[in-house]
Structure formats: structure tokens, C-alpha cells
Amino acid sequence: xxxxxxxxxxxxxxxxxxxxxxxxxxxxxxxxxxxxxxxxxxxxxxxxxxxxxxxxxxxxxxxxxxxxxxxxxxxxxxxxxxxxxxxxxxxxxxxxxxxxxxxxxxxxxxxxxxxxxxxxxxxxxxxxxxxxxxxxxxxxxxxxxxxxxxxxxxxxxxxxxxxxxxxxxxxxxxxxxxxxxxxxxxxxxxxxxxxxxxxxxxxxxxxxxxxxxxxxxxxxxxxxxxxxxxxxxxxxxxxxxxxxxxxxxxxxxxxxxxxxxxxx
Numbered sequence: 001x002x003x004x005x006x007x008x009x010x011x012x013x014x015x016x017x018x019x020x021x022x023x024x025x026x027x028x029x030x031x032x033x034x035x036x037x038x039x040x041x042x043x044x045x046x047x048x049x050x051x052x053x054x055x056x057x058x059x060x061x062x063x064x065x066x067x068x069x070x071x072x073x074x075x076x077x078x079x080x081x082x083x084x085x086x087x088x089x090x091x092x093x094x095x096x097x098x099x100x101x102x103x104x105x106x107x108x109x110x111x112x113x114x115x116x117x118x119x120x121x122x123x124x125x126x127x128x129x130x131x132x133x134x135x136x137x138x139x140x141x142x143x144x145x146x147x148x149x150x151x152x153x154x155x156x157x158x159x160x161x162x163x164x165x166x167x168x169x170x171x172x173x174x175x176x177x178x179x180x181x182x183x184x185x186x187x188x189x190x191x192x193x194x195x196x197x198x199x200x201x202x203x204x205x206x207x208x209x210x211x212x213x214x215x216x217x218x219x220x221x222x223x224x225x226x227x228x229x230x231x232x233x234x235x236x237x238x239x240x241x242x243x244x245x246x247x248x249x250x251x252x253x254x255x256x257x258x259x260x261x262x263x264x
């Protein structure tokens with residue numbers, strides 16, 4: 001299977017590395033207009049760097065967005081409208097209803113599919129099954145060390161460099177509010193919302209916790225199925241502490257599943 005990636009950051013590097021000796025080939029990478037091909041990176045000789053979908057030559061079986069919300073919004077519509085399936089890690093972008101509607105319309109016009117990578121969270125299969133009955137409530141809590149919230153609106157609520165007497169909540173609201181206010185931290189909350197009862201019914205709590213070193217994600221849900229509580233502690237990528245290793249791994253898992261005849 002031939003793949004084209006959007007973006008050439010941490011996750012894209014991981015995908016290229018993991019697929020290097022597999023039956024799947026990264027044939028092209030879509031980058032920003034200012035991007036310059038790196039020197040010294042070990043890349044396939046026939047790998048294409050392109051500025052847009054229309055610049056790619058040859059057949060691509062699956063496009064994979066590794067770039068974040070900006071990359072998805074810049075290139076997603078053209079890819080989907082042209083009839084290509086698109087796997088994306090940028091789930092938080094769908095909290096913006098206009099983005100959701102534009103991408104959904106493009107997929108309809110192209111008879112293509114948008115595939116959402118599960119990213120840094122689990123238990124989404126439980127939520128998808130449980131919503132077939134009645135899901136009464138879903139709450140997602142994200143806990144990170146204070147330094148991991150730097151560059152987010154948490155800086156307006158807490159002194160992230162100061163002394164903490166214990167965990168400090170700096171946001172509580174809906175998944176839509178969380179995704180729009182915290183775009184760099186939105187993908188997990190968005191994945192939970194889209195798997196369950198939606199952006200406006202899913203509650204989110206975001207916490208700065210000085211007692212932890214890993215990012216901790218928790219889901220609590222209740223409905224006709226019963227109750228569940230899920231927690232995962234995520235290690236960061238060694239090359240980029242802002243990216244969860246599991247988020248990158250989930251992209252490989254989705255690519256593999258897409259190509260398989262036997263699917264979960």
C-alpha cells in the first residue's frame with residue numbers, strides 16, 4: 001500500500017521509521033510552502049515532497065494527516081473530494097462545526113472516508129458500543145504535570161512555575177469548549193466525544209498535577225450497559241515530550257488495520 005503523509009513532524013518521522021521494512025511505502029509527504037527538504041535524513045530515494053495534494057504524482061492508497069489541525073484544514077477537503085480516504089490525528093478540529101461540515105461534505109462528494117486515529121486514549125470501543133443503548137454520562141479528565149500545560153490557557157488561571165499544594169483544576173466544561181479553547185490538547189477530549197455522546201454532552205476536566213510525570217487520561221461513563229472507568233498513563237515520544245507515544249502508535253495501528261481483510 002502506498003501512503004502520502006501530511007506534515008513532517010514527530011509523528012510523521014515515527015510512521016516512516018516504523019514502516020521502513022514493511023509492505024507499506026510512504027511515497028509522498030505534503031509540507032508547508034516554506035518547508036525545505038532536510039539533509040541527512042534517511043529517506044527513500046523516490047519519496048516526493050509536495051506543497052499540495054495536486055502536486056503528488058502517482059497512485060496513493062491512503063492519505064495520513066500527521067500535521068495537526070492546520071494541515072488537515074489546508075489539505076483535507078481536496079483529498080477527500082478527489083475520492084481518497086484520509087486518516088487523521090487532528091480529531092479536535094471537528095469541534096469547529098464549520099470544519100466538520102466542510103470535511104464531511106467533501107467526503108460525501110468524493111465518496112471517500114475520514115478515519116479518526118484513536119490517539120493517546122483507549123476505551124473508545126466501549127463508548128461506541130454503549131451509545132447503541134443509552135449513554136447517560138461521559139466525563140473525560142486529563143491530568144498533566146504543570147509544565148506540560150505551558151502555552152495553553154492554563155497559564156491564565158495558574159502559575160505553572162509556582163509551588164503547587166496539590167492538583168489544580170484549570171478547566172471544566174464541555175468537550176467542545178475544551179477542544180476550541182485548548183487546540184493543542186484537544187484531540188483526546190474530541191476522540192472521547194465523537195465515540196460517545198458528542199461534543200456538547202461530554203464533560204471535560206483539565207488538571208495540572210505536580211505529583212505526576214506522565215500524562216494521565218481518565219474516562220468515566222455510565223449508561224444502559226452499566227458503568228466503566230478507564231485510566232491510562234502515557235509516555236511521551238523521546239524526541240518530543242508534547243507528543244504521546246501512543247498517539248503515534250495508533251497511526252501505525254490504523255494504517256495496518258486499513259490494509260487488513262480481518263478488521264476490529
